[in-house]
Amino acid sequence: MAGTVRAPAVTGRARRLVVRAASAVRGRSAAGPVGASVARMDVAWEDSRRTFADAAQWFVRTAALVGDRWSEPALGEWDVRALVGHTSRSLLTVETYLARPAATIEVASAGDYFRATRAVAADPAFAARGRDAGVALGSDPATTVAGIAGRVLRLVEARDGTELLTTIAGGMRLADYLPTRTFELAVHTADLATALGAPPDVPATAAAQALRLVADLAVAEGVAGPLLLALTGRTGLPAGFSVL
Numbered sequence: 498m499a500g501t502v503r504a505p506a507v508t509g510r511a512r513r514l515v516v517r518a519a520s521a522v523r524g525r526s527a528a529g530p531v532g533a534s535v536a537r538m539d540v541a542w543e544d545s546r547r548t549f550a551d552a553a554q555w556f557v558r559t560a561a562l563v564g565d566r567w568s569e570p571a572l573g574e575w576d577v578r579a580l581v582g583h584t585s586r587s588l589l590t591v592e593t594y595l596a597r598p599a600a601t602i603e604v605a606s607a608g609d610y611f612r613a614t615r616a617v618a619a620d621p622a623f624a625a626r627g628r629d630a631g632v633a634l635g636s637d638p639a640t641t642v643a644g645i646a647g648r649v650l651r652l653v654e655a656r657d658g659t660e661l662l663t664t665i666a667g668g669m670r671l672a673d674y675l676p677t678r679t680f681e682l683a684v685h686t687a688d689l690a691t692a693l694g695a696p697p698d699v700p701a702t703a704a705a706q707a708l709r710l711v712a713d714l715a716v717a718e719g720v721a722g723p724l725l726l727a728l729t730g731r732t733g734l735p736a737g738f739s740v741l
Contacts, residue, residue, distance in 0.1 A: 545706070546675070552686070555682070560643075563581070569692070571692040583685065585630060587681040598660070598661055599662055601661070604664065604666045604668065604669045606673055611677065656671055658671050658672030680707045683700075683706075711724075
């Protein structure tokens with residue numbers, strides 16, 4: 498059986514960027530529709546936990562389809578191994594952050610978390626961390642992913658969602674952080690399925706939660722109009738459009 502893989506800490510410049518961004522998000526919380534804090538997702542803990550499990554299990558099933566294609570292109574500069582490694586961090590960070598209890602809530606919602614961590618995604622070290630996470634999966638990445646998922650799902654099953662954990666963006670309730678992990682699992686497993694030539698059949702529970710988060714972010718960023726027009730076939734979206 499593969500050894501235990503844990504998420505590496507994000508430190509240095511990336512950590513400083515996130516702290517500044519999180520402070521900015523909190524400071525703009527009363528600024529109005531554009532730039533306002535994103536509302537918390539009102540989802541029952543049991544439903545959120547089940548949705549996370551659905552997304553995690555889909556990731557495990559999709560990783561099992563890779564076979565010998567770990568070095569093939571997947572997403573941007575990532576090959577399949579790096580993409581799977583990065584996606585595995587959606588599980589590992591739950592474990593890592595729960596081991597670092599927070600004293601206060603500093604990030605109030607899943608949407609605020611994504612806005613606060615944009616600087617990390619833009620950091621050149623971001624892609625390297627994905628590659629490192631892929632290497633850490635060892636000689637049998639699919640088996641390692643299955644082991645990680647089983648371990649983390651058992652950990653989440655034993656929680657009630659009120660736990661405060663220290664994320665890269667600051668203190669959060671587990672119930673507010675978990676939807677960010679479901680979102681990452683849904684999006685990146687869809688990336689993986691596409692790279693493998695499989696249909697990106699996101700589980701219905703995870704798809705619904707991820708799309709709700711996208712809608713909340715679009716409203717907060719003032720881009721709901723263009724998104725609605727595109728989704729209803731009126732017009733396309735500009736190149737590079739993203740709510741993240």
